[in-house]
Amino acid sequence: MAITVVGSVAFDTVETPAGRVDRCLAGAATYFSLAASYFTDVRVIAVVGEDFTAKEEAVFAARGIDTRGVERAPGKSFFWQGSYLENLNEAKTLQTDLNVFASFEPKIPAAYQDSEFLFLANIDPVLQKRVRDAMPGVKLVGGDTMNYWINDHRDNLLKMLACVDILLINDTETKLLAGSRNPVKAARDVLSLGPKSLVVKHGEYGATAFFGPNSFHGNGLDSHHPFRAPALPLAEVVDPTGAGDSFAGGFFGYIASQPELTPAVFKRAMFYGGVMGSFTVERFGTERLRQLTREEIEERFAIFRELTHLD
Template sequence: MAILVVGSVAFDSIETPSGKVEKVLGGSSTYFALAASFFTNVRVIGVVGEDFLPEHEAVMTRRGIDTRGIERAPGLTFHWTGEYKENLSEAKTLKTDLNVFADFQPKIPAVYQDSEYLFLGNIDPVLQALVRSQMPDVKLVCGDTMNLWIGHFRENLEKMLKDLDVLLINDGEAKMLSGERNMVLAAEKVMALGPKAVIIKHGEFGATSFFRGGAFPGFEQSGPFRAPALPLAEVVDPTGAGDSFAGGFYGYIASQPKLTPAVFRRALFYGGVMGSFTVEQFSTTRLETLTRAEIEDRFKLFVQLSHLEQDDEQA
């Protein structure tokens, strides 16, 4: 099974209480693809500039990620500058240089047309809808968004949401999109816009999934499910944690022969596992050295924390 992901491939300059780095590898597609690659095949669509060197691309290709969909354009690669102060759950954007990303028009190579799964990374909803329209036969479509699109491009976002199966957003985005402060009511209103399921991320407190009644076969009796986050002694760099969560979650789903409630629950935990590794070092560094054995060992910690296996036996 293969996941096609469209989003940003970028450079980040980041400062946290643990230190400062300049122009390191980042971008929603990059983190997502690296995390998902531990579970299934991944194909990336994006755009980079002339400063994106072979060693940057090799970070992905060493993990077996198909980068033929990354376009090379004259100019510089998208560059985000941000900092985290006392609150590591919230980044402060200092500067955004869109560069070649400003004119990004996703092009789907013919060899990607047989992708079974599609992930629409956090980009303009018009571009998300464009890609979705070109992939009508995928088994499942999952996507992300942010407060910028919710607040200023809501009409376009709502059009995109009508063709989405699963939406991943954080607490604040769920409240902003729905106009509700209560999480249950917020999820219901978001799903009324189109998604069959919504996953609301709570940062260091895990994530909660909600399902629209009858949306997925076999999920008729599935209510909300809460997956905790693993307590960590130190967080070096939170950048990319949400995208890594999405990659782990969706990568695991794509690796399984059938989508069931038990698979969905386990996928949430694998998402948490991948996010927890990402924050241990700056940029993609930890994902570059990670092994599947380490992933499974940490997954066992999540199981112990939540008694997940007992729940799955009853599913």
């Protein structure tokens, strides 16, 4: 079953205690699609500039990712430069150039309309909702957002949240969106805004899923009991950039690969999300995601399961 993802395809310059990389292929849609491609078919809607060459296209092609929805526009691609030298858990933004992304108007190829899954990566909520409305046939919608949209575009964001089945954001964003410092109360308040389920990402500490009373038409997910998935303790983190988007790709990709969404599938998807995020941080940019095998993924999934095995 195919996932369509709309988001950014970009270039990043990143500096961490492990070193520095200049203009590596990045962007939320890039990390998401690479991670999800190990589980199911992926289609991308994005915009790139003239600096996006056959070399970058080959990264998507090698994973069988459909890029017919990636528009080529005059100018340069979205660019971000950040540093993790002060704090590996939070990037310090040094430069952001929207470039062609500033006038991005998502165009949905006709061939994408039979997609059963849609993921709205972190972009303007107006664009997110526009894509959602233009794809009424999808059966499950995931979404992401960030502090900027929460603070400065709340009204538009609330309209987007009303049409999302699963929202994936971090703990800081959850508290900001809800206006509450208590993580449990904040999660419940976010669920009241529309999403059927909420996955709160905690970075190096894993992720927690919260379920609304109508989660997926009463399939057994309990609104009173959150589910926590661990993160893998790593001796060295090279580059945290894209870990959250890779988590989303692994999570949503696994769900799309299964015949139906059950409580067990949702919980396993949380583990697969953690697996893909853990691989991403081992190298700069998308390097590790490009080199994986499904066998490596399953071996690490087994480690994640062992982390929570009691008996």
